[in-house]
Each structure stands twice: as C-alpha cells, then as structure tokens.
Amino acid sequence: MNLDFQELSGTVKVYLDNRLVPHVFAQKENDAYFAQGYLHAKFRLWQMEFQTYYAAGRLSEILGRYSGSTDLLNKVDRSFRRLGMGYAAEQALKAVEANPVTKGQCDAYTEGVNAYISTLTKSSLPLEYKLLGYAPEPWTNLKTALLLKLMTWDLAGSENDFAMTNARNLFSAADFELLYPTTQDSVDPILPKGTPLYGTSDTPGVKLRVPLHADSTYMMAKGSALPLEELKPDRDNGSNNWAVSGSKTKSGSPILCNDPHLGLNLPSLWFEMQISTPGFNAYGVSFPGAPGIIIGFNDSCAFGFTNAMRDVRDYYEIQFKDQTRKEYRYNNEWLPTKFRVEDIKVKGQDDFLDTVAYTIFGPVMYEPGYADPLNTGKYYACKWTAQSPSNELLAFNELDHAANYSDYLAAIQNLSTPGQNCIFASKSGDIAIWDQGAFPAKWFRQGDFVMPGIDSTYDWQGIIPQKENPHMVDPVRGFVSSANQVPVEVKRYPYYLSGNFPPYRGMEINRRLEQMENITAADMMQLQTDNYDLFAEMARPLFLKYIDTTNMEPAEKSYYTYVRDWDLRNDPGEKAPGIFNSWWHSLKTSIYGDELGQTKYPVMEPYDETLLEALLKDSSYKFVDDIRTPQVENLKQIATLAWKKIYPSIQQADTFGNLTWASFKDTKITHLLHINELSDPHIPIGGGTYSINAAKSDHGPSWRMIVELTTPTKAYAIYPGGQSGNPGSPYYDNFVDVWAKGHYDTLWVMSPGEQNDPRIQWKINFTKSQTTANHPE
C-alpha cells in the first residue's frame, strides 16, 4: 500500500509482521511519529478517542446522561471536570508545546492521526462508532495531553483522605495508629535496609516545619462525616520490575524485566511497535494516542516502570466570603477566585454548565452544589501535582534515544506525575532504579486527612529535590527491583512517605533474585509468571492454629485439608486459594466489621498486612473481640466463626465446579464499553493479588517484557490483547491465550536489510506527495 501526504518531509517505510507489529523506518523522526499516529488511528482510533472523552469529562456527550444505572454526568463527567482534568491537560500541553522536540513530535503525530481519520467513510468507521452512533472528531495535541492525564489519574489519582478523616473521627489516637500504621515490620524496601540514602549529604533539601498544634488540632480533630462518593482508580494498580546485572546472568549481560499491572481491557491499553530512525531504534509498547515508545528498549539499553504509589493529591477546606464564591480567605486576606466554566454536552438534553472555583490550592472539587451525597456544606479544594505543568512526553522521547545511564538519568528528570520506579539496564553493564517524580515533601501524616485551607500552614512546603528521591545504581547484590513497596526504610527518610505500599510481591521477588545465579531469559519468564503466594505463606499458620477442627463434618474437613496441604501456589486448578482467601476476608470482616460498622459512612479499611502483622504478634489483638456482643471473644472463636461463615458458599462453589482458582477468581478482559459480547470472559489463568503473577479478576500484568541486553538484543514479551482494536479481527485478542498460559512471543527487532523476511505480511509506504498544482502567486 502506498500513501502520499504533504505533511511528510521524507519517506517512511512500514512493515507489519505476522503478529501485526509495525516496524517503522523513517529518515526524519517527526515522519516516524506521523506514521505512528496514522497506525495508532488505523488500528485503535475508537479506543484512543473514547479515552480522551473519558478524561475530558465528555462521556455524557456520546453515551447520554445515564449508562445503565450509572449517572455519567454527575459521577464521571463532573467528577473529572471538577478535579481539573481539562485544566491539568492544558497545563501539560503548555509545557509540551514550549519544547520544540515534543511540539514537533506531537504535531506530526496529530497530523498522522488526522490523515487516517480523513480516509474514513461512514461505512468504514470502527464498530463502536456505529454502535453508539457518532463519528470521530479531529485529533489535537490536547487530546494527547488528556490521554496522558488519564494515565496519571489511573496511577497517581488515588488517595484515601476522606476515608482516613472519617476513621480519625471515629477512633482514638492509639487505636488509629493500630489500624493504620505508616509502615510494617516485614517489608523489604526498594532500597534495602541500610543502603545509603543519597550519598552526598544527609541534610534534607526541604526542611519541614510541622504546624504548631498539628497534634491536637489536625491529628485529633473530631468532626462530622465527610463526602465519600468519589470516582476512584483501582487500588490494585501496581507492577513489578527488576533488572539483574551481568554478574548474575548466564550470558554475562544484564536482563531487564517489567510487567505493569493495570486494568484488563479490550482493545488493549498497549500497542506494540518498533520505531527506527537515524537518531534511535526503539522497540516496545506505545500508548495509542501518544507518540513514542513508553516501555521497551533500544540498541543500547532497556527501561520500564512500576508505580511509585505515593500520595500526591490532598484536599484543603476553603472558606469563601459568601455564596458567590468570588473571594476566599487565605493568610488573613480575601483572595479573588478564578472561575472555569465547564460546558458539558449531554446527548439528547441541554448542556450542563458547571462553574468550578479555582483557588491557590487548586479547583474546588466538592461544594454544596456538587452532588455531595452527605451534603456537609463544606468546600474542598483538591491539590494535585498533576495540575502543574510538566512534560512527561520528553521523558519517553529521551529514553527512546538514551545510550547510557546518564542519558536515562537526564530523561527521567522530566517525569513529574505519575511518579514511577524507573528501572534501567544497559549493554555497557549498568543497572539502576530511581523512584522518580514530583513528590511533595510532607511531614508525618500530612495529607492523610483533609486539611485546613485558610492559610499556608498546612500547604506543601516544597517538592522533594530530585537527587533525594530514592535510587540505587549498580548495587553489589547484583539486582535492582520494585513492586510498589515502600521505597526506603520509613524511619530513615526525612520526608513522610504517604501512600499505599503493598509489601509482599516485592519481598518475594527479592528473595528469589537473591538466590538466583546464572540467570537466563527462561528463568525470568518463570519468575514473572510465578503463582507463589508469600502472603499465604505468612498467614496460613493463623489458619492452622486458630480454626477449631473438632466438630467439623467430613466434607468441611476436606476443604480445611486442601488449605493445610496446599503448596501455596495460586495455580489455576487449585482449590485451596479460593478457600483460603474466602476465609481471610471473612476473618478480616469479623475482626474489623464491628468497629468500622459504628458509622454508616464508609471508613478506611485497614490493609491486609496490618491485620496479618498484628495477629502474628499478638493473638489478643484489641480488635478481635466483637464489641457488639456482651462476652469477650478470642481469636480462636473468631477464626472458627469466620470459617463457619464461608463454609456453605465454598461448598456451593464446589458443587457448581467453581472452586478451582481460575473459575473462582474468574479473570475477564473487558471491552472498554463493558459490552460482554466484545469482551473475553473466563480466562484460565492463576496468580493473584500477592503473587508475582498478579492476575486478578479485572487487573493484571498488562505487558510482560523480558529484555536480555546481549548483542544482538534478545527480547520476549506478551500482553493480554491484540494489536487490532477491531473486534472482527483475528488480531483483536490473539495474544490472550498465550498470555494466560504464561508463554511469551520472541520480539523481532527488524533491521533495514530484512525487508524480504517471510515474517512480513504487509507493507505501507508513506511518501511526500509531489504537489503538481500550480501555486497562485
């Protein structure tokens, strides 16, 4: 196929292989991004555009006010608008367009998308447009920025400030610390305990002043319940990455592995491709909607990410002078409010106009006029690092070009939000990890609760200087890794590490890597798809010790035995994982349900690791007793009761053949519109929350990648989807079965001389059109 475009400055040759992966060869980089835009649109247009509608708070425009029983206008569109997603995207776009590299990249990409859109006719529109009855609008650079903000929201848009504030209102200070500790004993941070923090100086760059009276007025403030109906990204978003140095591998070259865990959707989040220009030759996955390769490798090095999990979003209570919201109190002055009018189009109805007040802290997200179900009548502004200008695209652009560690280090400086654990390995033998991002320097518990916003007392006092972000380069142990655990020992870091840091995957990865020598790619595949459950290893002793087996029926006893004899692997055919997990959740509900149930408003649920550590330390943990009964229960009674409660449902699941783990957790890859017929249900895969193979029911490894930095590079990867977004294409979901089995495809980094390789199925030539028309002078 030959295509002519005026926008190009040279020729682009695209070779699509038998996995429908395009290999793009261009002399000019921006021509390559033009072709990338064209290809993204050709295979994923509906998805990339739909996601920008989502991010911009425009779903009502195409879906109408309600989708099923969901009030899209109030629960989704207004939520995103009031959070300032559109504002944040505009800020990011300013930074992107201020830089000539990213401006040129985005302009070319946008032209490529639009070049494809202009070829579409009513009949050739992607299926989803036909189902919903609308047509694509022109692509813009702003849409790319919106898409990146959606990713940012997904990864760094989570915090529990309202739920934590409710919990603080409910419990005494001592109980609160027991329920919501800021660290665990059993944790293996990204920087192992004892590692020097940041070499040069131990004096932190930001000296924090804890507000006077914070202990009495902030930590212990008792107030009324707070709004809680939030649109939240999934708490399970997490990931694994690690890099081992040549000293631990069979080939003597480093190996880098990454598997970001994200929502399992069709069309897939990722689009795999190779971009080759005189300036760089990168292979990996891209985001449909944005230029460049996001996770992958080039001829010199490989790079990947896991989420840093830090809390970068806080709420401040604003005092307006009056109901017009025109002025608000700040440092004993009345400051003028800026207003942003959000014009929300609603299919089949009049537009909805939402006027959002912007303060020094950010947009006032909650106020009496915004669907606050509890109607507290208070105003809360949302301060979020994602609202500041930043140019993450430059980070990816520079990583695609990176030749060595210092290039990588320079590249990641551009990564502000979402904060990421950026992993790196190079052919020259370096391995590194940086916990990188714009992280607010906070004092202990700052931002765990909603904060007063009448002055600067509770405001962030600065961003942690980049060089003080936790990092590790070429460590003696021969590997670096992260799995969303806490980055450093909490007590040694001068700033408060607030966030949600699940410890178990990280501990297991480090334990395994520690023992491994002569590592091959096959070993890494096994590790990345490992179903071993470290949490169960630590928690099963409680199961065995405290459940009373004396009066068990034979059938009941057999279920108990499954767990007792379990090899602690969440394999698809095992029955024990479903039984054990049900019991654990039942136990947790029995222990905390009575305390948390004292309020009709949802409160923060303590983490699994909190309960596990508490029970291992002390079986007479304060919350074991059911406070609703006159007698005092012990752990044995509660653990047995929890077992008796789940036994009938376990038995039922077994009768219907749903107790084997794959059926029990029932992993499903859901179409973005939640249309069952376009989704892939019942995926036979093991793993789970605490396995390295973190395949949950709707979340999981979204791109498993292993890169051996040998010459030539050897790389293997798979993702749960397919290159085409067209549900009628064999390439829509052809990777799913391979992914579920834990197999990998060998990646083919094509060289320019291989254009006759049998793997090539299709070719597209983009050429600059020769203008023959006479130009009027």
Added chain:
Amino acid sequence: MKWITSLLLIALLSLAAELYLPFWSVALISFGVVAAIPQTSWKAFLCGFAALFLLWSCLAFYMDAQNNQILSSRVSLLFLKIKSPILLVLVTGFLGGIVGGMGALSASFLRSPETQG
C-alpha cells in the same frame, strides 16, 4: 419469466450500484426496474424482496466466510443473543429484502389498477 428477469436485473444492478452508492440505492434500483417492467403489487414486492434477500445474504455469507465468522459471532451474540453467524446472515438478507421489496412495491403503485396486468 418477466418476474425472473426483473429479479436478476435488480440483483445485478444493485450489486453494481453498491460499489459506488449508499445502501439505500438498492431501493431506487428496485423502483426503477419495476417501473420499467410493470408487475402487480404483490409480485413486485416479492421480486424486489427476493432479489435483495439473495444478494445481501450471499454477500454477507461471502464476507463472513472471509472473516472466519469472527465478527459475526460477536455481533450475533450482541444483537440476537445467540451465537449464530448464519442467522445474522439471514437477518441481513431479510433487511435487504425489505428495502428492495418496498422500492419495488412503490413502483408498482405508480400504475393505476385499471392498466395493470
């Protein structure tokens, strides 16, 4: 004979027209053919219906076979709540038939009852 000729004519002209024109062009073809070769109303309807039913069914069947029934399996589940590509093919043919039949029927009404037959 006239009926069979009309049917083939409608089918072939529709096939050609659809290469360049929107789907509803088949209604105009049916209309034109019946206007040129008059038939009584029920015969005209059946003629237009059969022509387009056959044409669309065959085309849909052919395209579906080319696609290994991937799209039709999902879409039949979506619209018919049953995984049956062939039923979706028949429904497609039926819809084409209605369009063609109505076009033909309209043309047959052009002529007054006295002049028919």
